[in-house]
Amino acid sequence: MGKVAVLGAGAWGTALAKVLAEKGDRVLVWSRRADLAEQINRTRENGRYLPGAHLPDSLQATSNLAEAIDGCDMIVFVAPSHATRDVARLAAPHVKEGMLIVSATKGIENDTLEFMDEVLVHELPAHAGPNLAFLSGPSFAKELAAHLPTAVVIAARDEAVRHRVMQRFHLPYLRLYASEDVVGVECGGALKNVIALAAGAVDGLGLGHNTRAALITRGLAEIARLSMARGGSALTLAGLAGMGDLVLTCTGELSRNRTVGMELGKGRKLTDILRALGHVAEGVRTTKSARDLSVKMGVDMPITREVYNVLYEGKSVEKGVVDLMSLPLGPEFSPSSS
């Protein structure tokens, strides 16, 4: 077994670090906040982001990034997407040849419109390419930490890297599937959060199961359109990183993105909702990136557009629903239809 650096001490970083420690690795979790690192080491629990999950002694936390990476053979990037570039820049001087690099973050950067694949390749050009893998799929941190059976995808362009990373995470309660479609897996993970905001919003408005099912299905259609326009495979979106994660996030009560949507649907203000949430809801920033990407690439993404209008243009959820229902009628399946 080896030593792993997990860069990000939120709910997901802590849950994945716990998995790796239970598998037998020595794990150092990097927290940018020294007080959180100290609290994790003292109490064997991340009381701020993953309360109630006991952390093994082989998992330690540190606020020293160089110490976290020193001597490790795998680095897991799991900060929120808007922080990944900064974390990668801080990590870059310490990364050594041959280290496996895994991203478990789901999101698209604002401004550059880059997915984590592109961010990491740009910031770690000497290391990220062949050794880079992505972990995605339907997985709430709290349920994984409680050992509830979970299945996710490991995407990497290199077959040996896929295999090595799958072996590192595999436990009786965590099953991994391999994919070579990095683009599709990243699109599914990032864009399901946007659709979950919409699904939460219609639930918050009190609309029915028909509405939610329509949103999930048509949401998947527009995720697939963007993914295929970027070179991803349509089949990936029928899998764990596509439909699997979309269904989980649009229906699961643990979802932060769905919660934000529900509160919007009930008429609360976004700033108030985010302040009370206390965790990242990646869909809020990713909606802007996805909308900009859809305009730039000429891909029709009507649900994403309406979520953008609600979040950033002050449109009401009710009007967003009316406008989606009034779109021109057309075929269910077409590369461009809404």
Ligand SMILES: NC(=O)c1ccc[n+]([C@@H]2O[C@H](COP(=O)([O-])OP(=O)(O)OC[C@H]3O[C@@H](n4cnc5c(N)ncnc54)[C@H](O)[C@@H]3O)[C@@H](O)[C@H]2O)c1
């Ligand atoms: N929580 C889950 O169930 C889950 C599951 C799968 C994937 N993810 C993904 O994992 C990523 C992280 O989510 P999370 O649930 O751990 O978030 P979280 O809200 O629980 O924690 C966020 C963490 O990031 C840190 N952070 C914030 N800004 C930072 C910065 N600028 N630099 C360094 N660290 C910073 C915070 O201090 C905190 O430790 C997201 O992309 C999310 O979509 C989460």
Ligand SMILES: O=P(O)(O)OC[C@H](O)CO
């Ligand atoms: O709680 P959410 O909405 O950030 O979703 C968490 C995971 O991405 C679910 O797979």
